[in-house]
Amino acid sequence: xxxxxxxxxxxxxxxxxxxxxxxxxxxxxxxxxxxxxxxxxxxxxxxxxxxxxxxxxxxxxxxxxxxxxxxxxxxxxxxxxxxxxxxxxxxxxxxxxxxxxxxxxxxxxxxxxxxxxxxxxxxxxxxxxxxxxxxxxxxxxxxxxxxxxxxxxxxxxxxxxxxxxxxxxxxxxxxxxxxxxxxxxxxxxxxxxxxxxxxxxxxxxxxxxxxxxxxxxxxxxxxxxxxxxxxxxxxxxxxxxxxxxxxxxxxxxxxxxxxxxxxxxxxxxxxxxxxxxxxxxxxxxxxxxxxxxxxxxxxxxxxxxxxxxxxxxxxxxxxxxxxxxxxxxxxxxxxxxxxxxxxxxxxxxxxxxxxxxxxxxx
Numbered sequence: 001x002x003x004x005x006x007x008x009x010x011x012x013x014x015x016x017x018x019x020x021x022x023x024x025x026x027x028x029x030x031x032x033x034x035x036x037x038x039x040x041x042x043x044x045x046x047x048x049x050x051x052x053x054x055x056x057x058x059x060x061x062x063x064x065x066x067x068x069x070x071x072x073x074x075x076x077x078x079x080x081x082x083x084x085x086x087x088x089x090x091x092x093x094x095x096x097x098x099x100x101x102x103x104x105x106x107x108x109x110x111x112x113x114x115x116x117x118x119x120x121x122x123x124x125x126x127x128x129x130x131x132x133x134x135x136x137x138x139x140x141x142x143x144x145x146x147x148x149x150x151x152x153x154x155x156x157x158x159x160x161x162x163x164x165x166x167x168x169x170x171x172x173x174x175x176x177x178x179x180x181x182x183x184x185x186x187x188x189x190x191x192x193x194x195x196x197x198x199x200x201x202x203x204x205x206x207x208x209x210x211x212x213x214x215x216x217x218x219x220x221x222x223x224x225x226x227x228x229x230x231x232x233x234x235x236x237x238x239x240x241x242x243x244x245x246x247x248x249x250x251x252x253x254x255x256x257x258x259x260x261x262x263x264x265x266x267x268x269x270x271x272x273x274x275x276x277x278x279x280x281x282x283x284x285x286x287x288x289x290x291x292x293x294x295x296x297x298x299x300x301x302x303x304x305x306x307x308x309x310x311x312x313x314x315x316x317x318x319x320x321x322x323x324x325x326x327x328x329x330x331x332x333x334x335x336x337x338x339x340x341x342x343x344x345x346x347x348x349x350x351x352x353x354x355x356x357x358x359x360x361x362x
Contacts, residue, residue: 034105041352044330050076051352086126093121117160134170145169172211183209207232262312262357325355
């Protein structure tokens with residue numbers, strides 16, 4: 001993404017990763033309820049350090065090393081790019097080694113990670129008996145991505161049945177009716193795959209794209225980003241009418257984040273979108289802010305400014321709290337901050353290395 005090669009270096013930087021633990025970590029030997037927010041800590045690319053932190057937001061309790069404790073000391077060897085819940089299981093996309101890690105809702109792993117047919121997995125979305133997984137492929141060239149694809153993963157057999165070829169570096173995915181929408185990191189377009197016959201059409205965009213948000217009318221907002229290799233002055237949000245697959249509106253926001261996974265999030269009633277922005281200072285430090293896009297007025301307003309090393313933002317759909325993830329280093333624990341709707345910091349917690357997203361289970 002913007003200065004993408006520098007972001008890749010962030011995940012490739014050398015070092016020995018470790019997981020930060022709170023001194024007040026509660027006992028997790030016999031958890032009985034999956035309800036909570038699970039922070040996915042990416043770790044340090046190629047060096048491990050990935051972990052899961054569980055946040056019980058009803059009791060304000062953080063539990064670090066949750067996956068480790070749930071699996072009798074088993075470490076997450078892969079770095080976790082993305083996680084989702086589907087059909088009562090948790091599916092985690094692992095990088096280096098590339099695999100799908102499958103657990104139950106308590107994060108207990110019962111089968112070995114799936115590696116066949118999975119190369120540089122990015123994101124996933126489910127429909128019926130399938131999980132569709134964006135993959136950059138074995139020979140990613142960080143330019144036009146000619147060998148990238150979407151893996152069609154059968155959740156009943158735990159096998160990749162097919163690879164749908166999608167050049168251009170597929171990233172975020174969304175499904176509306178029987179169409180699979182594929183954001184492309186290295187092409188100024190969005191791929192639309194008809195899941196009935198797997199034919200592919202394209203929506204032209206004024207910038208490369210990264211992720212989608214689906215509104216309560218099944219239309220899509222897409223992040224438009226300016227990258228090192230594909231500069232655009234149209235960075236911001238795009239609105240896609242899924243009844244005709246037209247990009248009907250674009251809303252400019254300079255510096256929309258080129259981080260991964262959780263760069264924007266709806267509030268609980270779909271009236272606002274919280275958007276992460278980032279930029280580099282003269283010393284290549286990542287600085288950022290959070291803006292709010294009002295759906296009715298179509299305008300952006302500032303929410304949080306002067307953030308050092310932000311990695312993601314998301315909203316708790318149950319109570320409206322805004323979660324901000326911060327990672328000053330890939331080899332030290334990150335921070336998880338909670339804000340109210342007025343932009344006031346409520347609390348913060350130490351979590352694992354490079355926190356990037358939160359998975360909410362109910």
